[in-house]
Amino acid sequence: MQLTTEASCQGTSISFxxxxxxxxxxxxxxxxAGSRGLYNTLVTNxxxxxxSLSLLIDAGLDAMNVDIKGDAEVGRKYCKTIDVxxxxxxxxxxxxxxxxxxxxxxIIPGVNDSEATLRSxxxxxxxxxxxxxxxxxxxxxxxxxxxxxxxxVRTLEHAWEIGEEAGLQFVYVGNxxxxxxxxxxxxxxxxxxxxxxxxDILQNNLRAGCCPDCRYSIVxxxxxx
Ligand SMILES: [Zn+2]
Numbered sequence: 001m002q003l004t005t006e007a008s009c010q011g012t013s014i015s016f017x018x019x020x021x022x023x024x025x026x027x028x029x030x031x032x033a034g035s036r037g038l039y040n041t042l043v044t045n046x047x048x049x050x051x052s053l054s055l056l057i058d059a060g061l062d063a064m065n066v067d068i069k070g071d072a073e074v075g076r077k078y079c080k081t082i083d084v085x086x087x088x089x090x091x092x093x094x095x096x097x098x099x100x101x102x103x104x105x106x107i108i109p110g111v112n113d114s115e116a117t118l119r120s121x122x123x124x125x126x127x128x129x130x131x132x133x134x135x136x137x138x139x140x141x142x143x144x145x146x147x148x149x150x151x152x153v154r155t156l157e158h159a160w161e162i163g164e165e166a167g168l169q170f171v172y173v174g175n176x177x178x179x180x181x182x183x184x185x186x187x188x189x190x191x192x193x194x195x196x197x198x199x200d201i202l203q204n205n206l207r208a209g210c211c212p213d214c215r216y217s218i219v220x221x222x223x224x225x
Contacts, residue, residue, distance in 0.1 A: 020047060053094060062099065063221065068103050078111060105159075132170065133168070134171070137171065137173050139173070141175070153173075
């Protein structure tokens with residue numbers, strides 16, 4: 001906590017090591033950070049019980065990015081028979097308790113890049129969570145035990161189109177710096193709201209969380225400008 005003050009951090013994010021494996025530690029961090037006015041986030045596979053998620057929310061969880069890795073078959077085949085419905089349920093619970101949710105899908109050729117799988121994920125984000133929930137379509141690159149070539153950009157662009165067709169308002173292609181979908185566009189008038197390159201924010205046009213041109217309110221947690 002001392003380091004967050006010294007570095008002028010605005011919040012915490014428990015990530016990289018799956019945070020559901022360190023529930024008690026996360027609860028301690030969230031309570032401490034919340035008492036100092038910091039926000040708290042998770043980057044997680046979302047595979048948690050309603051009880052543990054409720055504990056995290058009560059301790060001060062503000063937002064989480066959840067991996068939806070695929071459909072039921074992908075869960076069975078590649079994720080040691082996990083039930084992906086539990087992940088969707090966790091997302092719905094968080095959403096119902098006003099936790100900001102974003103979904104990420106790492107698209108791996110031959111694993112979860114089929115038309116049916118991508119359409120099913122996009123449709124469920126729109127219907128089960130809401131069309132204003134951002135969907136990040138991340139590019140896979142070979143590592144460790146996976147040697148398949150990196151995801152073709154064309155596949156990611158098609159997934160982006162699928163997200164748009166499903167009615168999702170915020171679809172981003174990840175791990176392709178310079179892709180036009182790095183930017184956030186106003187769902188109502190199309191204006192560029194946030195211009196990015198990779199992880200860098202080049203321009204933020206939001207005014208109090210709204211489009212400067214048409215005043216459409218953009219979902220998210222924004223610094224007041
Ligand atoms: Zn607008």
